[in-house]
Amino acid sequence: RTAGKELALAPLQDWGEETEDGAVYSVSLRRQRSQRRSPAEGPGGSQAPSPIANTFLHYRTSKVRVLRAARLERLVGELVSGDREQDPSFVPAFLATYRTFVPTARLLGFLLPPVPPPPPPGVEIKKTAVQDLSFNKNLRAVVSVLGSWLQDHPQDFRDPPAHSDLGSVRTFLGWAAPGSAEAQKAEKLLEDFLEEAEREQEEEPPQDLPELPKLLTQTLQRPARRKRKGSCLKVPSSWTSAWTRWPSS
CATH class of the missing domain: 1.20.870.10 (Son of sevenless (SoS) protein Chain: S domain 1)
Known part of the structure; x- marks a missing residue:
């Protein structure tokens, strides 16, 4: 290191791990520079600071724990x-x-x-x-x-x-x-x-109707037969012959 000077320390340094009540913490050291004053400087700061004295750095170190597993x-x-x-x-x-x-x-x-639970009707609970x-x-x-x-x-x-x-x-x-x-x-x-x-x-499309069975579809698509005008039932010839042979009274 340079004569008359201190090396600046890293602001955060890994320290290791700690276990407490089943929880695992990673531990590091955090360093913060503290206010420094020249030894040659009086309480009121009347004297000019010494260049050599100003090269000293003072740190306040604290332990930082970060929960990692629990x-x-x-x-x-x-x-x-x-x-x-x-x-x-x-x-x-x-x-x-x-x-x-x-x-x-x-x-x-x-x-x-x-x-x-809510208070009973008519009962006022104090904030405390x-x-x-x-x-x-x-x-x-x-x-x-x-x-x-x-x-x-x-x-x-x-x-x-x-x-x-x-x-x-x-x-x-x-x-x-x-x-x-x-x-x-x-x-x-x-x-x-x-x-x-x-x-x-609202944006959902309407659902398609279920497919009808093939037989029912064909039945619905078959055109209905129209009844012809003037058509009548055909009477068997045996009925007519029997009617003509029926003796009159």
Whole structure:
């Protein structure tokens, strides 16, 4: 290295892997430069910094853990309570790949908390009893995940004709975040699905009639015989002879 200078360190360095409660994390060291001050410079910065002193670099090192493998329950927990500063790419990466190992309905079963029953008629529940959203970090995290999910992967909720997965999301958002952007997004997505189904039904060509049996087809195509005018039944000659020989009274 150059005399009187320190080599700049890489901002991110792989460290290895850690295992905790059955989950596997990749660990790296993140280095950030800290504010530096020349030793020859006073507290007020009155003296000019020394060129030699300015060559020293100071770093603040922190450990970064990224979840790589775990059971589904642990992955969902990371969605809700994970540290976004530690791994900002976890949520978008998980939402883009989860369908390779779990269906949407099952994931929602782990992600969405149960909706509390409605209060009895005439009974008013205080906000503290239902855990107001502004003070509930986990609920706000679930709402945030659903907002990203609806925005980036809306086709995951297509399940005609009932769209039951989207119905579960609408029910939760109607309770946890009524009137929010996420709730409006879910309602708009349902409207889009229903309008698209109506257009497809209108554009669908009429179905062909089933082919009739060949014998019945030929019978229907054979023209009916017309009865000639003035025709009558032919009486056998034996009847006529017997009639003429009948003795008169």
